[in-house]
Amino acid sequence: MGFGSTAKKLQKVTDMADKLYERFERLREQVNDLTGTVEETNDRVAALEGEVAEQRALLEALASRQGVDVESVLEDVESDAAATDADSQPADAKPRTGDADAQTDGANSQSGGVNSQSGSAASQTDDAGT
Template sequence: MGLGSTAKKIQTLSDRAEAMYKQVQKLQQRITGLEEKTDETNETVARLDHQLTEQRALLLAIAEEQGLNGEEILAEAAIDDVDADESSPAEAAVGETTSE
């Protein structure tokens, strides 16, 4: 009777170990997939950054050709963006709650 009980415990332990092994394999596959997606995303970001740099240079050249100061236009646009961000309703609401 003692051997039957031991065999049952060993079988239960073996079943649990097999289930855990399968979970670990699934996790390894998911991690590998995430690593591949991350690499793809990094490549896409690098490509887009390069394209953006090229487009900026092209726009600045066109602006100069038209007699405009492209850097000044970009600086003004950046200031406008900062002003718009500072006066957004969400920012105002946060400021009101923190000052009370």
């Protein structure tokens, strides 16, 4: 009887080792997949950063051509963002349902400020042409 219980225990340990090995292999595959995803994401982020830099350069060139002071627009946006941050709730407070709308409105007003300045520059150009 001693050999029978030992064989059962040994079989149980072998089964556990097989299950552990299978789990380890699945985890290895998941890590490899995740590594590939991270590398792809890094490539995409680098490409997007390059595109954003190109777009910023184009916008700044267009703005300067239209007579818009890019630095003052950026300062206005930063001061609006600082004011929004100062008015925001503490980090440990629960978010209210209207907070997302307030942030969206703040972003819209910021872009509205840029548009209104662009509109002013465009109207100046129209006035000069008339």
